[in-house]
Every structure is written in structure tokens, then in C-alpha cells.
Amino acid sequence: MAFESLSDRLQESLKKIRGQSVLTDENMEDMLREIRLALLEADVNFNVVKEFIDHTREKAKGQNVVGSLKPGQLVVKIVHDELVELLGTEVSEINVDKNPTIIMMVGLQGSGKTTSAGKIAKYLRDKKGKKPLMVAADIYRPAAIEQLKTLGETLDVPVFAKGTEFSAEEIVTEALEYGRTNNNDVILIDTAGRLQIDERLMKELENLKAIANPDEILLVVDALAGQEIANVAQSFNDQLGVTGAVLTKLDGDSRGGGAISIRYMTGVPIKFIGTGEKLENIDLFYPDRMADRILGMGDVVSLVEKA
């Protein structure tokens, strides 16, 4: 459609590498250029792409084309493996051993925090036998509390809310007490969306962190996001110490290259993905599937096989 897939991009460049027996700077040049562009079009951060390509080139250089692999396939395989490596190789589960486990949702406006709080509450109840409590600590966005309450009713999960008259700090303080008396073993705190440059609101998160001492601070990130998300992730992480990310809206047709940027810039694992608006649309994050998606792998595999 509007942008070419990697396989379209690779068509031409495969010619140069065809029949080569050793990978060199020279014969990989065209392919790596196209891969670089494809990663940029997948919204991987520019600086990350640069380092990734340099690193991959070094890794591939001098490798012999052996066995049934064609040289083009070998390059794609190396790129793919490097991406998987970067994305974390293994599934990273949320840490809910403590009683209560306290989870704080943070992120930019509209990224999917409230919805993801509902999804995670459902996931932990249904899959881990937990008894979650959700806390409405967004006092700014119109009807944010109603939104969380509605999700709570749908799920039959309790929601602690005090309206918008109290500060988020006060709400969270009381919610922790409430959770303890009601034997909730997971407490999910929904916070207001904010820009990473908003000092006042970032300070509020620091306060909430100090009050709740959360086991998980989950940064919720929109898969539609572009270059800037690398800075957003880094800034949230620097200011708060994030323990995991949730990548939402992957049911869309974006490549979701932001996943790589987040991981690269913060080292924080991606723990969940959002794949729809419904509360069951949540999944664990599988690095190899994500690498396939970012590269548009299905097409690429068949293309390089033919070359």
C-alpha cells in the first residue's frame, strides 16, 4: 500500500548477492540499505536502526554461505535473529508473586492504559486465580473514572474510586488500605495520561510510586507511534524506573517497530500486547512473532527462497 514491504524492497537488491559464497560489506550493501529503509518505515527509531544495521553487518561479515541457505536468505536470517535477540528472545511474564502485587499503569494520553488495566485484571483473575482491585487515580480526564467503573462492572472486578475531589496521592493511599482489608492480592492503579515533559504530572507519578511502592510499573505504548516513542520510553524510564511495557493496538496494520525502540532504549521487556478493544484482547509478547511482523517476514521468506 502506501509503503513498500521489505520483500518489495528486496527484489532488486537480491541480484547483487545472488550466487555469492561469502558475505562481504560489498555484496550485502544493497540488501542492508533496503532493510534499513524497511525498518524506518516500520517506525523503528532512526538511531536504533543505525546501530542495529552496523551491528548486524559486523556479525554477518565473513560468514560462509553453506548448506541449503541462499546468500539472501542468510542475510535475512541474521537480521531476523538479531531482531529477536533485541526484542528479548523469551516471553517475559508479569511478576505477581507478592501479596498484594501492586501494578501501576503509566503512559501518554490515549495510549490504552485504562483499557489495559481492565485486560490485565481479567487476565490475572482468569489465568492466575487472582483477586484484583482496580484503582481510579485519573482525576483529570473527563469520565475517566466512569470508564474504569464500567470496565469493572463488565468484568465483575471491584474498582476503588473517590471521584475527582481528591488528589491522586490521596486516592492511592486509601486504595491500598482498602485493598488490604478486602484481601485483594493484586492492585492495579490506573493513572492519567501525561506527556513525559509535563513536570507537574511526572512528579505526581513519582509521588504515587513512593506511596504505593509498586512491583510493576507498566509503560503503555501505542503500536501506531512513530520515532518519538523512543524518547518517550527513555524519559518515562529515567524518571520512574519502568519494569515492563504494554504494546497496544497491534490489531491495526502498523508494523509496530516502536517495540524495538522501547526495548533498545530502556532494556525493559514488553510483557503484554493489546490486540483489540475488548477485554479478552490481550496476549503475552512473543519476540519472534514481533520480529516477523516488523520485517513482514511471511513475504520475505518466500521471496528469498526463490532468488
Next chain:
Amino acid sequence: AKTNEKYVAGLDKSSETFSSRMNALAARYREIDDNYFEELENILIMSDVGVNMVMTIVDEIKKEVRLNNIKDPREINEIIADKMFVIYANDSIMTTKLNYAKEGLTVILMVGVNGAGKTTTIGKLAHKIMEEDHKKVMVAAGDTFRAGAIDQLAVWAERLGIECVTGKEGGDPSSVIFDGLKRAKEAHADVLICDTAGRLQNKVGLMKELEKMNRIIKREVPDGPQETLLVIDATTGQNGVNQAVEFSKITDITGIVLTKMDGTAKGGIVLSIKDMLNIPVKFIGLGEKIDDLQEFDLEQYIYGLCHDLMG
């Protein structure tokens, strides 16, 4: 004047890195060569300008540099701003004026992907229309799907002191739109702004639903909707182009609202959208408060991006 200052202040944050990178770039190069252009490319890519669009802009600038035999990188900044201006404007007529019906009801439909800022923009836009054009505005809560969406719009309507036509949560959004149209006519409102649920452009069923809403509006107000505004989050990456392409297939998009420009994201994807589909940006969102919406001004936008460089 007050609003203008705010506009530049909002863009300032987003231009800081752009401008400082440009200056750093000019300072590092004694001569304009291929490396220089490569770095320029990178700066534009970092602003989320589409990869192909970046190539076009850089090619144009290269041509200009060759033609005028420019050697000093400091001279080039103005050319860059100038080229971006020309490429965006591209001989088309750009207006940020809302297209009101000659007589009777004007319908504005707000569409876009999830969480882009549709509902908030409705609050801000209604305020603007009331303040500046002195029209009677009503809103219709056409998002019956997302939890709390109706309440959210109702809060905005209450702040504005206007009527909000609502249906049941989980109900048919088209019938809410229908009720809104009827009610707006009865009450002699000048403008009805319709909220819709967020939808990703690859969701066939949801896009069909939007088509239906559009049909109902047309049936009741033949020239309507006079404006269909596509709301795009400034942090949006390359997918923004797909959003514009797919929404355009269903509705006649008359303009873009670029939200969250008070952040550090640059919203560069609107350049690619303008280039590909000729859809202009009409408004930009600069915050979550009622007066945080401003008309898009191309000159100011580019000035905002580059004003440091031009001294």
C-alpha cells in the same frame, strides 16, 4: 496575539530538537556534500516525515543548491523551510475556515483511530465555534461502544453549556446520529458535531458502520457532513498515511486535526498525507483544556520548526 504565542510555545518544544539538530548540522559541515544531505534526511525521518517524502524534499533541496551554487550550509536553512512550504502547499488552496452550510444545519463528523483525541477535540472545537463564530452548537454521542465514552462527551457538553444527544451504551451509533440530527433541527442549532468511536482503519465492520453513519447524515442533510475531520495524534508514525488513505475511502475527509502537539512529537506524517492525498491540516491540538485548539498555520508551523535557524 495571545493565542499565537501559545501556538509558537507549543511548537517550540517540538522544534527544539529539530532546530538544534539543524544548527549542529550546519556547524559541523564546512561544505555541503553528500554526508550533509544524508544527515538532513535523518533529521526529517526523525520528525516522522515519511521516508519517500523525505527523499522528495531532499532531492528538491539538492536541486536548488546546485542551481544556486550554494556552498555554505548556513545559507541552506532558509531554502529548506522554503522547499517544505512549497511541497506542502503544492498549488492547492488551503483554508482552515470551517465550511458552514449556506442555510440550515452544518454537520461535522469526527473520525479517527482509537485514542487519537476525537472526543476532546469536539469539546475544544465546539468552544471555538461558539466563541468565534457565535453559533449554536450541539453534540451527538456517536460512540456507544467504548466504556465511558458517552459520559466523557457529556462532561464536555456540560462545561460548554450545550445539549448532548445520547443513546444507550452498546446501542446503534447510527440511530444516535439520527436522533442528533432531528434534535438539532428542532432546536434550530447551527452546528451538530458528531462523535464516533475510535476505529483502526483495517477493521472492515467498523468502517462499514462509519459508512452507514455518513449515509444517514446525507439523507437528513444532503450537503452534509460539511466537514469530516480526521483526528491524528502527533506521535503517529508511518501508519498515519494508511489511516488517511483508508478513512478517505469511506468518507470524504475535509481536513486533519493534529492533536497532542504540545508534546515533543513533530507530526511530520501530515506532510506525507498532504502530498499523497492533498488533505490539509485544519487545526492543531495543544493540550487538554477547552481553549487548546488552534487553526493550523503553515507559515507558523514551519517557522515554529525552523525559527531558531533563521535567527
